[in-house]
Structure formats: C-alpha cells, structure tokens
Amino acid sequence: MSETSHISVQNVHKVFESGGQEVHALKAINLEIPQGQFVCLLGPSGCGKSTLLNAVAGFSLPTTGLITVEGAVITEPGPDRGMVFQEYALFPWMTVEQNVAFGLQIKGVEKAAIEAKVAELLAMLNLTDFRKRFPKDLSGGMRQRVAIARVLALDSPIMLMDEPFGALDALTRRNLQDELLRIWTELQKTILFVTHSIEEALYLADRTVVMTYRPGTVKCDIPVDLPRPRDVASPAFNALKKDLSQLLMEEQSRHNQAEFRGAAVD
Amino acid sequence: MKRYRHAASGVLVPLAAIGFWQLLSSMGWVNATILPSPMAVLVKWWAYLRPLEVFDPAQGSYLQWCFSGELIHDALGSLYRVLLGFVIGAGLALPLGLTMGYSKVAYALFNPLVQVLRPIPPIAYIPLSILWFGLGNPPAVFLISIGAFFPVLMNTVTGVQNVDSIYLRVGRNLGASRLTQFTRIILPAATPYIFTGARIGMGTAFIVVIVSEMIAVNNGLGYRILEAREYLWSDKIIAGMFTIGLLGLGIDTLMSRLSSHLLKWHRGLEQG
Ligand SMILES: Nc1ncnc2c1ncn2[C@@H]1O[C@H](COP(=O)(O)OP(=O)(O)OP(=O)(O)O)[C@@H](O)[C@H]1O
Ligand SMILES: [Mg+2]
Numbered sequence: 001m002s003e004t005s006h007i008s009v010q011n012v013h014k015v016f017e018s019g020g021q022e023v024h025a026l027k028a029i030n031l032e033i034p035q036g037q038f039v040c041l042l043g044p045s046g047c048g049k050s051t052l053l054n055a056v057a058g059f060s061l062p063t064t065g066l067i068t069v070e071g072a073v074i075t076e077p078g079p080d081r082g083m084v085f086q087e088y089a090l091f092p093w094m095t096v097e098q099n100v101a102f103g104l105q106i107k108g109v110e111k112a113a114i115e116a117k118v119a120e121l122l123a124m125l126n127l128t129d130f131r132k133r134f135p136k137d138l139s140g141g142m143r144q145r146v147a148i149a150r151v152l153a154l155d156s157p158i159m160l161m162d163e164p165f166g167a168l169d170a171l172t173r174r175n176l177q178d179e180l181l182r183i184w185t186e187l188q189k190t191i192l193f194v195t196h197s198i199e200e201a202l203y204l205a206d207r208t209v210v211m212t213y214r215p216g217t218v219k220c221d222i223p224v225d226l227p228r229p230r231d232v233a234s235p236a237f238n239a240l241k242k243d244l245s246q247l248l249m250e251e252q253s254r255h256n257q258a259e260f261r262g263a264a265v266d
Numbered sequence: 267m268k269r270y271r272h273a274a275s276g277v278l279v280p281l282a283a284i285g286f287w288q289l290l291s292s293m294g295w296v297n298a299t300i301l302p303s304p305m306a307v308l309v310k311w312w313a314y315l316r317p318l319e320v321f322d323p324a325q326g327s328y329l330q331w332c333f334s335g336e337l338i339h340d341a342l343g344s345l346y347r348v349l350l351g352f353v354i355g356a357g358l359a360l361p362l363g364l365t366m367g368y369s370k371v372a373y374a375l376f377n378p379l380v381q382v383l384r385p386i387p388p389i390a391y392i393p394l395s396i397l398w399f400g401l402g403n404p405p406a407v408f409l410i411s412i413g414a415f416f417p418v419l420m421n422t423v424t425g426v427q428n429v430d431s432i433y434l435r436v437g438r439n440l441g442a443s444r445l446t447q448f449t450r451i452i453l454p455a456a457t458p459y460i461f462t463g464a465r466i467g468m469g470t471a472f473i474v475v476i477v478s479e480m481i482a483v484n485n486g487l488g489y490r491i492l493e494a495r496e497y498l499w500s501d502k503i504i505a506g507m508f509t510i511g512l513l514g515l516g517i518d519t520l521m522s523r524l525s526s527h528l529l530k531w532h533r534g535l536e537q538g
Contacts, residue, residue: 079441134531
C-alpha cells in the first residue's frame with residue numbers, strides 16, 4: 001500500500017452464491033487511488049462495477065482481499081464515503097428537501113445551517129421549485145438529481161457514484177458533469193464513478209479503469225491526460241475514445257458469447 | 267356534469283330496492299311484523315333519534331337536550347367501546363409488532379404463540395371474558411381489543427419485515443444510528459401496512475362491539491336491536507341495523523381519509 005493512496009483495493013475477490021452456483025463477480029482487483037483523483041469505471045453490464053463500489057462503500061465486504069481508506073481497513077459503511085445508488089433509493093416518505101437534509105440532520109448540523117445548505121444544493125441542481133414534492137411525483141431525472149444532492153450534502157471526502165447521470169437528458173447531463181467537476185476541483189474529493197458512456201468517462205476522469213466480464217477483473221487502466229475543460233470534439237479526445245471503444249467492444253463480445261453459451265447450456 | 271350523473275347512478279339501485287320494499291309492504295304481501303314498510307322504519311328511526319322528554323332548561327342546555335335521544339345515547343355508547351377497545355388492542359399490538367418485525371429473536375419467541383391464538387375468533391372469548399370480567403363494559407372492551415389486536419399485529423410485523431433493504435443501506439451510508447434508522451426509516455416505511463392493519467382492526471372491532479353488546483351490556487346499538495326483537499319491534503330492529511351500517515361506514519371513511527392524508531407520499535393510495 002502506497003502512502004499517497006486514498007483508497008487502496010488489494011487483491012479483492014468477490015464470490016456470490018446464487019442457486020448453488022458460484023458467481024465470480026470480482027477477481028484479483030488491485031487499485032491504488034490517490035487523494036483527489038477522479039476515477040471512472042467502465043465495463044459491460046454485469047461485470048461487477050456495482051459490486052466493487054458496494055465493497056468500497058462497505059455494504060458487502062470482499063470475499064478475500066482488503067480495501068483500505070487512508071490506511072484503515074473498511075468494515076462497514078460510513079458517511080465518509082457518500083454513495084449515489086444506481087436505483088436512486090430516495091426515501092419516498094420524505095419530500096425532496098427532507099431527503100437532502102437527512103444526512104445533515106444525522107450529522108447534527110444546526111437547523112439554520114441545514115436550511116442554507118439544502119437551499120444551495122437545490123438551487124444548484126435546479127430542484128428549488130420541487131422541494132416540497134415527494135419522490136413519486138418526480139421524473140427519473142429529477143430523482144437522480146435529488147440523490148446527487150443528498151450525497152453532496154454529506155460533503156464526504158470520497159464520493160462513490162453508480163451511474164448517477166444515466167437517466168438524464170444530454171443537456172442536464174452535461175450541466176451536472178460540469179457541476180461535479182467544479183465541486184471536485186474545489187473540494188478536492190476522491191471520486192469513483194461508474195458509467196456506461198465512454199464519452200462521459202473521458203470527459204470527467206483522470207483515469208479510466210476498464211473491467212472484464214465474469215470474472216470481473218481490471219482489463220486496463222488508462223490515464224486520461226487531456227487538459228480541462230475538455231473538448232469532446234478535439235482529435236485527442238476522439239483518438240482516446242476510439243481506443244476505448246475498441247477495448248470495450250472486445251469485452252462486450254466476450255460477454256455476448258458467454259451469454260450465448262449460457263443460453264445453449266440451458 | 268359527469269360527476270352528477272355518477273352520483274345519480276349511485277342512488278339508483280338503493281332507490282329501486284326501497285321502492286320494491288315499499289311495494290311489498292303496501293300490497294300487503296308480507297306481514298308488517300316480519301318486514302315493516304320503509305316508511306314505518308323511517309318513522310321509528312326518527313322516534314328513536316328524538317329526545318324522549320320535552321325541552322326543559324332546568325335539566326341542561328339545548329344542545330344536551332338535542333343529544334338526549336335513545337339512538338344517540340346508544341351510538342355514543344357503541345362508539346366509546348369501539349374506540350377504547352381499539353386503542354387498547356392496537357396500542358398493545360403496535361409495539362409488539364414493531365419488535366417482532368425488527369428482531370428475529372423476538373419473532374422466533376412470540377410467533378408460535380401468536381399463530382396459535384390468531385385463528386381463535388374474538389367471539390370464542392365470550393365465555394371466558396364474562397368469567398373474568400363479569401358483565402358491563404370491561405368484557406366488551408376486552409373482546410373488542412382482541413378483535414383489533416391481531417390485524418394490527420400481523421400487518422405491523424409484515425410492514426417492518428418488508429422494508430426495502432436499499433433504504434437501510436442508504437441510512438447506513440448517511441451514518442444513521444440504529445435509533446434513527448428505526449424512527450426515520452423503518453417506521454415510516456412500514457406505515458402503509460400499519461394503517462391497513464388499523465383499518466381492518468377497526469372493522470373487526472366494530473363487528474365485535476355489536477356482538478358483545480348483545481351479551482354483556484344493556485345499552486348500545488347491539489343491545490338495542492336484540493331488545494327490540496323481544497318485543498317484536500321489527501321496525502326498530504331495522505332502524506338500528508341501518509344506524510350500525512351508517513356508523514361503520516362513517517368510521518371506515520374517516521380511517522381511510524386519515525390514512526390517505528398521512529400517506530400522501532405513497533404511490534398506491536391516490537384512490538383514497
Ligand atoms: N447479491 C448477489 N447475489 C448473487 N449474484 C450477484 C449479486 N450481486 C451481483 N451479483 C452478480 O455479480 C455480477 C456483477 O454484478 P454488478 O451488479 O456488480 O454488475 P454491474 O457491473 O454493476 O452491472 P450494471 O452495469 O448492469 O449495473 C453479476 O453477474 C451479478 O449477477
Ligand atoms: Mg451496476
């Protein structure tokens with residue numbers, strides 16, 4: 001483990017039992033993530049991205065191997081690692097503002113400060129007009145923004161984001177990407193971000209980790225050294241995009257073949 | 267316009283039923299003691315509702331006088347027993363249900379006993395309740411609280427057990443203590459089930475109150491229709507039955523209004 005690592009994933013395996021069969025969701029994963037790095041995880045559906053994020057969050061610990069944060073082994077979830085869940089998971093009985101305020105209330109922040117912070121976050125995510133609504137009355141994109149606001153409110157040094165912008169339209173998505181980059185630069189957070197979009201990964205990340213499908217391993221670990229703000233139309237950007245597409249296509253076809261074989265056996 | 271038509275079609279069948287009923291009586295097809303005419307029932311109902319004595323300011327206020335009729339007295343008596351029994355039954359079921367739903371140990375300890383006692387209808391407790399509590403309100407309230415207890419208990423247990431684990435994960439991620447998890451996540455997530463249980467429990471309580479009044483007390487709507495039978499006052503029996511129906515409907519409507527108000531956030535309750 002290096003001294004500068006904020007998150008260190010050391011030889012992590014994760015095996016699920018399902019219906020008497022063992023699913024090797026993660027195999028020999030090693031990642032050293034320095035403080036303040038923005039890392040994107042890319043890979044085909046079912047390759048173990050959420051599993052890895054859940055392990056770092058402390059919800060489901062590795063079968064073998066270790067994950068440490070600032071040198072301390074992770075044994076349980078905590079507000080130092082705020083997570084945006086793939087399923088949003090807003091509390092349906094709380095209004096938008098109550099959802100966002102909840103983490104601050106748990107922290108014991110005083111009322112006026114909570115109100116100010118919530119108002120600021122809602123304004124930032126264009127949710128102010130909807131603050132009194134319940135999640136059932138929101139669109140998918142709005143729910144996703146509330147989930148993001150709820151985690152931003154925590155102000156945790158590490159943010160784990162599982163496809164947080166998946167349900168957004170292109171414009172909102174770009175706005176939020178820029179907003180996230182601003183927050184990240186300003187507050188020096190370490191971010192582990194799952195996405196299906198190569199372009200999103202290249203727009204955001206310092207480094208892109210591509211995973212393989214069953215077993216989930218790290219296929220390659222590519223630094224993205226483009227200057228920010230990044231121009232998605234630039235030749236350098238597109239060259240990288242092409243390389244990554246190639247890598248992902250390989251993995252995707254392995255995935256499809258695996259599914260095909262599975263189907264044939266059934 | 268559509269709304270009025272809707273309301274109009276709602277009274278169509280009841281009006282036809284009453285018309286048919288009236289026809290049966292006025293044509294003399296059935297004996298008035300077996301089935302009195304709707305008109306006779308209405309007259310009796312009014313007599314039952316009206317104050318028994320003439321207004322006398324020395325006896326109390328005008329309002330008091332208005333509510334001094336036998337029917338009001340009976341209805342209030344029944345309502346009092348229902349509410350008291352419900353509060354006791356639900357009040358005991360809720361904490362037990364929350365504990366059983368939350369703790370596997372508590373569930374393993376209590377569930378066998380609950381499963382054995384649950385299928386016993388409250389009516390079957392009548393002999394024991396009279397043996398234990400004698401006559402009057404205590405056995406009635408005891409029976410009613412048993413009627414309310416099990417629906418609230420079972421639904422509360424299910425509600426707590428069915429809380430989606432993703433909410434608990436979010437809670438832990440936000441750093442919520444066990445107490446906060448319980449009060450801010452598990453409890454609200456279980457409320458739709460708890461309210462369903464309360465509504466069913468209230469319905470059972472209402473059935474049980476009528477039965478228990480026929481046995482253990484000498485007022486209330488249940489007592490009154492049994493008493494009317496002794497004198498062959500079929501008009502009063504029917505008037506009493508309608509009152510029971512209306513009171514039950516009123517309570518259920520109130521419960522459902524209350525729960526849809528408190529569960530505004532819930533998806534499945536828009537229809538009220
Ligand atoms: N609790 C579990 N029990 C059994 N198998 C599981 C469990 N959770 C995940 N898996 C399996 O582990 C593998 C990885 O799942 P995971 O959810 O991490 O994929 P993912 O990369 O996040 O996919 P997606 O992009 O679709 O969200 C899948 O094959 C899945 O079937
Ligand atoms: Mg996933």
